[in-house]
Amino acid sequence: MKIAYLTDVEGNWPKLASFVVGNPWVRFxxxxxxxxxxxxxxxxxxxxxxxxxxxxxxIRVLLEAKRRQPEQVVLLAGNRDINKMRLVTELSGAPxxxxxxxxxxxxxxxxxxxxxxxxxxxxxxxxxxxxELAFSxxxxxxxxxxxxxxxxxxxxxxxxxxxxxxxLAHREEESLFVxxxxxxxxxxxxxxxRHRFNGVDEWLGGLNEFYAEQCAAFRARDRAGYAALVAxxxxxxxxxxNQASVVYGRPTDELGNxxxxxxxVIEKLxxxxxxxxxxxxxxxxxxxxxxxxxxxxxxxxxxNSHGRIxxxxxxxxxxxxxxxxxxxxxxxxxxxxxxxxxxxDSDSPLGLCDARGRLVKARLERxxxxxxxxxxxxxxxxxxxxxxxxVRPLGPPRAQSPA
Numbered sequence: 001m002k003i004a005y006l007t008d009v010e011g012n013w014p015k016l017a018s019f020v021v022g023n024p025w026v027r028f029x030x031x032x033x034x035x036x037x038x039x040x041x042x043x044x045x046x047x048x049x050x051x052x053x054x055x056x057x058x059i060r061v062l063l064e065a066k067r068r069q070p071e072q073v074v075l076l077a078g079n080r081d082i083n084k085m086r087l088v089t090e091l092s093g094a095p096x097x098x099x100x101x102x103x104x105x106x107x108x109x110x111x112x113x114x115x116x117x118x119x120x121x122x123x124x125x126x127x128x129x130x131x132e133l134a135f136s137x138x139x140x141x142x143x144x145x146x147x148x149x150x151x152x153x154x155x156x157x158x159x160x161x162x163x164x165x166x167x168l169a170h171r172e173e174e175s176l177f178v179x180x181x182x183x184x185x186x187x188x189x190x191x192x193x194r195h196r197f198n199g200v201d202e203w204l205g206g207l208n209e210f211y212a213e214q215c216a217a218f219r220a221r222d223r224a225g226y227a228a229l230v231a232x233x234x235x236x237x238x239x240x241x242n243q244a245s246v247v248y249g250r251p252t253d254e255l256g257n258x259x260x261x262x263x264x265v266i267e268k269l270x271x272x273x274x275x276x277x278x279x280x281x282x283x284x285x286x287x288x289x290x291x292x293x294x295x296x297x298x299x300x301x302x303x304n305s306h307g308r309i310x311x312x313x314x315x316x317x318x319x320x321x322x323x324x325x326x327x328x329x330x331x332x333x334x335x336x337x338x339x340x341x342x343x344x345d346s347d348s349p350l351g352l353c354d355a356r357g358r359l360v361k362a363r364l365e366r367x368x369x370x371x372x373x374x375x376x377x378x379x380x381x382x383x384x385x386x387x388x389x390x391v392r393p394l395g396p397p398r399a400q401s402p403a
Contacts, residue, residue, distance in 0.1 A: 003172055003317040004036070007045025007179070007280030008303040010080065011052030011128055015312035016061070023314055034065040036072040043170060045280035045302065046078025046179035046247075048162070050122040053131040056148075056158065063162045077166035077211065078179045078280065079247050082233040083120055085163070085218050085226060088153050090115060091146060109142025112149070155219045164215045168207045168246055175276045175317060176204075176269065180242075181249030182277055184265050189244055191228040200272035207246065250282045251299065251399070256374030258284050258291055258301055258359060259399040266297045278302065278315070285372045285382055287313050287325035287337045289361055292351035293396045298341065308382075309334075327362075327370055329382050337362045337370060355391040358383075 004025045009015040020026055025040035036042045044062055049055035066073040090096060095104055095111055096119055103114045109126070117123040126145055133140035133148060152159035170177045188196040190206040197203035210229075217225025233247040242248035252258050260266065261277070269277065276298045286307035291299040302315050304325070313325030321341040328334050339350070339362040349360040349369060358371040358381075368384040375381055 001172055002040040003043055003175065004040060005043045005045060005177070005278060005302060005315040005317065006312055008047040008078070008305040009052070009058060009312060010047050010305050011049045011055035011058060012310065013052065013054035013057060014310045016058060019312035019314055025316070032061075033068070034061050036065070036069050041072050041074060041172065043074045043172075043177050044076060045177060045278070046076040046166075047080040047280060047303075047305070048078070049084070050080045050120070050125050051128070051305065053128040053135070055128065056132055056152070059158050059162050063158060063165060066165045074170045074177070075162070075166040076170060076177060076179050077163060077168060077233075077247065079233040080120070080122070081163060081166065082229060082247065084149070084153060084159060085230055087112070087115070087149055088221070089223055091150060107142060108146045112146050155221075160219055164219065166211070168211045169204045171201070171204055171274070174274060175278060176274045177278045178246040179279070180245060180247045180281045181251045181279055182246060182261060182265060182269070183243045183249050184262050185244040186246050186249055187265055187268060191232050200269060200274065248281070251279065251301065252282055252284075252374065255376060256282075256284070256378070256380070257357060257397065258282070258289055258299070259397050260291050260293055260297070260299055262399055263293075266293060270297060276300065283307065285361065285380055286327040287362065288315050288323040289359065289372065290339065290341060290351040291359070291397055294352075298351070327382055329384055333384075335364055335370070335384065337364070339363065349387065349390055349394050352394040353397045354394055358385070358390070359397060360390065360394075
């Protein structure tokens with residue numbers, strides 16, 4: 001099966017539109033519908049909404065494609081999609097406990113703005129929705145914005161329908177797709193299950209079954225019935241992480257440098273026939289990031305939502321897996337990135353880190369390597385480096401076992 005993968009467009013139409021341009025397996029037809037070619041599958045990795053003014057449009061396009069080509073379109077639920085379930089109760093008399101009293105007693109528009117900014121990491125989501133409504137010729141005052149979200153989350157609303165069409169994990173032969181990460185804590189864990197799952201495929205089935213049950217409870221407005229999903233997709237209270245969740249887990253250190261899963265996690269995945277995990281959720285520069293362990297296992301991060309460019313990179317998986325995109329270097333130069341994953345060998349630095357912690361992301365056409373490094377203050381370093389400048393030894397970017 002040929003796989004075209006995109007993730008984390010977050011309400012930005014240009015990311016979806018640029019992904020389709022020149023894509024061999026996904027296109028827009030004359031009616032503006034997203035169409036997947038025969039023998040191919042489109043996997044969307046989650047986080048369709050929040051940080052751009054085209055959230056409704058994107059949801060409708062993805063949902064229509066899923067309904068028309070259900071076997072060829074896979075939708076994964078991201079945290080920015082799932083957390084909107086909270087709005088049904090939080091805008092109807094039960095705001096978050098941390099809501100200031102002045103906001104709690106005020107208008108619903110002020111409450112929704114506060115929820116977005118302080119509990120969902122989406123400070124401009126309210127303004128983005130107002131702009132989208134205005135562009136569509138609809139009322140876009142505060143009340144109209146609030147009501148648009150409630151309408152979308154009604155039992156038959158587009159966002160509810162979209163959430164119910166999603167799942168938490170998808171396996172395609174040797175490749176596993178989740179939104180966040182697979183960690184030692186999340187592998188085998190399904191909320192509300194009475195036991196941990198030993199088999200990887202049984203675990204994936206359990207995750208998707210749990211998700212479907214929680215979505216059904218949401219549509220039935222059984223608040224207690226979907227509370228576990230709302231908690232599963234969020235950081236653990238008082239932290240920025242939830243490593244027991246495939247939705248909110250992250251594969252990086254505290255500076256944002258990507259890391260492979262622990263060797264024992266890789267071993268269990270490999271024993272189940274999985275040699276590649278594909279993720280969104282965690283940014284790692286402007287284009288997809290490959291990490292490899294030197295023994296045939298690959299981790300691919302494809303969330304470029306906080307990149308220096310607005311285009312959506314193409315990640316294409318088949319007998320010749322590859323990704324294409326662009327990157328803006330620290331110097332300001334914009335470079336094209338085309339990486340064929342099958343080209344690396346034991347002597348290639350691709351997907352490895354040098355002794356200074358620089359991850360080698362891609363080989364540029366001019367012969368240099370694109371490197372990435374996370375820095376303090378949520379800053380990043382993206383440089384073009386000739387191979388002799390890489391500081392040996394080169395090695396897999398491995399996570400450390402938790403204390």
